[in-house]
Amino acid sequence: MTEYLSDLTQRLHYSLPTAQLIESKMPLTPWLKLWLLNDSNMDRPFSPEEVRVIWEAPPYWCFCWASGQIMAKYIEEHPETVRDKVVVDFGAGSGIAAIAAAKFGAKRVIACDIDEDAIMSCKANAELNNVGIEFSDDFFELIQKMDTPDIILAADVLYDRDNIPLLTELRKNCQSILMADSRVKNLDVDGYQAFSEGHAETLPPLERFDEFKHVIIYAAQGTAKE
Ligand SMILES: C[S@@+](CC[C@H](N)C(=O)[O-])C[C@H]1O[C@@H](n2cnc3c(N)ncnc32)[C@H](O)[C@@H]1O
Known part of the structure; x- marks a missing residue:
């Protein structure tokens, strides 16, 4: 077990003491693997108490969300989106979008997340996929530098x-944005337009998220000066 993985497992045990992480191949992008929650060793659905703990301090990073999977697939199909570019993955979680960008030729990739456990997860997953990524826990500090x-x-x-x-703030600090989302069905934010879509399931599956399998990708031009 690598140092990152053992740290990550320890952090997971604060909220889910018997949980394990398992190397998981992404069904839509099998070239990409992530350390995700192993629900098979539980041999049962999450208990109400576990669901409560997950909701209270959600370890988002040990799930791979439908939107991240659709974003990674989009990058695979349109590598010019990231090739030779400087990419920030905002709200990286497991780091799936950052890893896809690094795999498909980005010049520099920074995975950014406010959750320090997510940063640890991005480190473990970058190692698992053999890609070089940088990390930040503060987007606004990052863009100053x-x-x-x-x-x-x-x-x-x-x-x-x-x-x-924050979507408007993100526009002010980049040349362009791709945002994938399955929750807000009619996003009405200046500059953002839906232009692609897909279907995926959060992994491991969470029953209550079943309605969120339809993902819309929105694009926006950044308003930062070159
Ligand atoms: C539902 S997860 C999605 C993770 C990943 N992008 C995916 O699709 O699998 C959302 C992530 O955004 C992070 N997040 C939420 N608000 C944020 C903010 N203001 N700045 C940076 N990260 C944020 C959370 O900590 C969490 O890891």
Whole structure:
């Protein structure tokens, strides 16, 4: 077990003491593997108490969300989106979009997440996929220290509606944005337009998320000066 993985497992045990992580191949992008929650060793659905704990302090990073999977597939099918570009994955979680960008030729990739456990997960998953990625736990601090990113990827960050106003802030700090989301069905934010879609299931499956399998990809031009 690598150092990152053993740290990550310890962190997971704070909320789910018997849980394990398992190397999981993504069904839509089998070239990409992630350390995700192993629900098979539980041999049962999550108990109400476990569902409560997951909701209270959700270890988002040990699930791979439908939007992240659709974003990774889109990058595979349209590698020019990231090739030779500086990419920030905002709300990286497991790091799926960042890893896809690194695999398909991005010049520089930074996985950004406010959750320090998610950053650890991105590190373990970058190692698992053999890609070089940088990490940040503060987007606004990050952009002070770097040239304007060419593209920001954001997958499934609107589960927290407080992030909707951030979409305008993200535009101010990049050349372009791709945002994948399965929760807000009629996004009405200046500059964002739906232009692609797909279907995927959060992994491991969470029954109550079944309605969120339809993912829309929105694109926006950044408003940062070059
Ligand atoms: C539902 S998960 C999605 C993870 C991944 N993008 C995917 O599609 O699988 C949302 C992630 O966004 C992160 N997040 C939420 N608000 C954020 C913010 N303001 N800045 C950075 N990360 C944020 C959370 O910590 C969480 O890891």
